[in-house]
Amino acid sequence: MHELLTPREMGEADRLAIAAGPYDGYALMRNAGVSIVGALLERFPDAGRIAVLCGPGNNGGDGYVAAKLLSETGLAVACFRNHAPRENSAAFLAAADYEGPVHSLEDFAASEFDLIIDAFYGAGLARSIEGIERSIIDAVNAANVPVVSVDLPSGISGASGATLGAAFKAILTVTFFRKKPGHVLQPGRDRCGEILVTDIGIGERVLDAIAPQCFENTPHLWHQAFPTLSADIHKYRRGHAVIFSGGLTATGATRLSARAAARIGAGAVTVLSPPDALLVHAAHLTSIMLRRTEAVADAVNFIRERKVFSAVLGPGFGDFARIRELVPALLDKCETGEAFKGLVLDADALTAFEDDPDQLFRAAGETDANALVLTPHEGEFHRLFGTIGADQALSKLEKARHASKRANAIIIYKGPDTVIAAPDGRAAINTNATPLLATAGSGDVLAGMVSGMLAQRMPTFEAAAAAVWLHADAAKRFGPGLIAEDLPEMLPEVLADLGLG
Numbered sequence: 001m002h003e004l005l006t007p008r009e010m011g012e013a014d015r016l017a018i019a020a021g022p023y024d025g026y027a028l029m030r031n032a033g034v035s036i037v038g039a040l041l042e043r044f045p046d047a048g049r050i051a052v053l054c055g056p057g058n059n060g061g062d063g064y065v066a067a068k069l070l071s072e073t074g075l076a077v078a079c080f081r082n083h084a085p086r087e088n089s090a091a092f093l094a095a096a097d098y099e100g101p102v103h104s105l106e107d108f109a110a111s112e113f114d115l116i117i118d119a120f121y122g123a124g125l126a127r128s129i130e131g132i133e134r135s136i137i138d139a140v141n142a143a144n145v146p147v148v149s150v151d152l153p154s155g156i157s158g159a160s161g162a163t164l165g166a167a168f169k170a171i172l173t174v175t176f177f178r179k180k181p182g183h184v185l186q187p188g189r190d191r192c193g194e195i196l197v198t199d200i201g202i203g204e205r206v207l208d209a210i211a212p213q214c215f216e217n218t219p220h221l222w223h224q225a226f227p228t229l230s231a232d233i234h235k236y237r238r239g240h241a242v243i244f245s246g247g248l249t250a251t252g253a254t255r256l257s258a259r260a261a262a263r264i265g266a267g268a269v270t271v272l273s274p275p276d277a278l279l280v281h282a283a284h285l286t287s288i289m290l291r292r293t294e295a296v297a298d299a300v301n302f303i304r305e306r307k308v309f310s311a312v313l314g315p316g317f318g319d320f321a322r323i324r325e326l327v328p329a330l331l332d333k334c335e336t337g338e339a340f341k342g343l344v345l346d347a348d349a350l351t352a353f354e355d356d357p358d359q360l361f362r363a364a365g366e367t368d369a370n371a372l373v374l375t376p377h378e379g380e381f382h383r384l385f386g387t388i389g390a391d392q393a394l395s396k397l398e399k400a401r402h403a404s405k406r407a408n409a410i411i412i413y414k415g416p417d418t419v420i421a422a423p424d425g426r427a428a429i430n431t432n433a434t435p436l437l438a439t440a441g442s443g444d445v446l447a448g449m450v451s452g453m454l455a456q457r458m459p460t461f462e463a464a465a466a467a468v469w470l471h472a473d474a475a476k477r478f479g480p481g482l483i484a485e486d487l488p489e490m491l492p493e494v495l496a497d498l499g500l501g
């Protein structure tokens, strides 16, 4: 159930399901209406006066089916519309079968109803909502009457989650077969309220032909790829990660990453520290090892000699020129048949390429697409991928995908709706985050977690997706008062509950 279907793919799913039978378009629509009414009666048993706002397409058709069923239960239902459905469409049949009152949108007043069913537009919304429909959406949102949206809150793009003109703020959204990206990307996600995905008779087999490439980030996506421990494992075989430290005044970020890499299961973690920061690290580290490194060659030699599998570069690092030297040298190590296979660039290691992102992309272009993970937040994304970031026509999902191809790297585009994208086209949208993560250092922890998973040889896309989900789950479990230090300490509980590690 974690596949996300674009509106175009959903249209294809409908088409394939109708071709396979036994349901035709109107039968699917009746099933959709049944699922809407079932959810509504269960959640709003006291709603006596219900308005159904019907658009001209099949979303409106679902509305007429729901109106008919609700009126058959004896409730006072009224439909409002300005455009009748196209003749011979499934929605046309649904409108004809509904025998209750149909009014003009001009006569609608939100205050006269206990509940509003929003069936203006769903997956077919193709342009900005204007005119009377827009005025009604604004008035209903202001009136605070509960809204149940059919498929999507009207005004939200199913493809991008963007608001086209104006959008309802629903308390419940009932959708069919699978969620769409618009249900999980902001601001769409906030507009949906509770999301109920219902079965309307579309068989799972349609997915074989559609082969979706976008997923909601749930443990199903990466559970199988999570590393397991054999009885004869030892710490270096389990996986050795290194974290590059900056100078004396910014060592905390390094230790946050290191602790997270260790807690997520790396067998050994070493902090590579410049001479001036050694003492402060030594005073704080216990199970995490410490190594003095000065020249780029020191780090590269250590990585080779000590069979290091992954590294984090960037948190608190400070020295941009050194980063620009280190990145090509480290990516080169990923390619030379040695143990080292994964580099995570975060924070300063992203900003270091702000003036010449092509320098990074050239180095990355010569390596395996699974060797590099970039973890930009909004600001860092714009620094590295200015043109892509500024393109208003692209959703966050599409931006992450374009950036991933451009950089030949796995991108973790962070935020309330973090998108993880791979150059091969796969993408995952994360939905379990909490605003509690907006605390200094939480990104450093995430970078460390990714490298800890890479050290254990988890495939890169799955490692990135797993780290993002586990990071958010840790935050939610800890709850209010969270600071970044708490996140690694919650991981044992998170992992144990999933039976991982």
Ligand SMILES: NC(=O)C1=CN([C@@H]2O[C@H](COP(=O)(O)OP(=O)(O)OC[C@H]3O[C@@H](n4cnc5c(N)ncnc54)[C@H](OP(=O)(O)O)[C@@H]3O)[C@@H](O)[C@H]2O)[C@@H](O)CC1
Pocket (backbone or CB within 6 Å): 011, 014, 024, 025, 026, 028, 029, 030, 032, 055, 056, 057, 058, 059, 060, 061, 062, 090, 120, 121, 122, 123, 124, 125, 126, 127, 128, 129, 130, 150, 151, 152, 176, 200
């Ligand atoms: N068998 C199935 O397929 C099933 C589908 N199901 C349901 O169908 C929904 C998708 O139906 P849909 O494709 O008809 O699209 P929908 O969202 O109703 O809008 C299209 C209409 O709106 C119009 N229009 C668009 N934007 C506009 C705007 N801004 N302002 C004004 N008009 C605008 C557009 O006009 P046009 O662009 O063609 O001129 C067209 O007339 C889906 O969400 C689900 O609820 C379920 O019943 C299960 C079975």
Ligand SMILES: Nc1ncnc2c1ncn2[C@@H]1O[C@H](COP(=O)(O)OP(=O)(O)O)[C@@H](O)[C@H]1O
Pocket (backbone or CB within 6 Å): 347, 377, 414, 415, 416, 417, 418, 433, 434, 435, 436, 437, 438, 439, 440, 441, 442, 443, 444, 445, 446
């Ligand atoms: N409002 C929010 N809701 C959910 N997650 C958030 C929110 N704000 C930040 N985060 C998450 O917190 C982390 C912050 O990372 P980052 O901005 O790099 O912080 P820092 O640089 O302080 O470590 C990211 O994983 C991001 O997705």
Ligand SMILES: [K+]
Pocket (backbone or CB within 6 Å): 059, 118, 119, 120, 121, 122, 149, 150, 151, 152, 153, 154
């Ligand atoms: K709708």
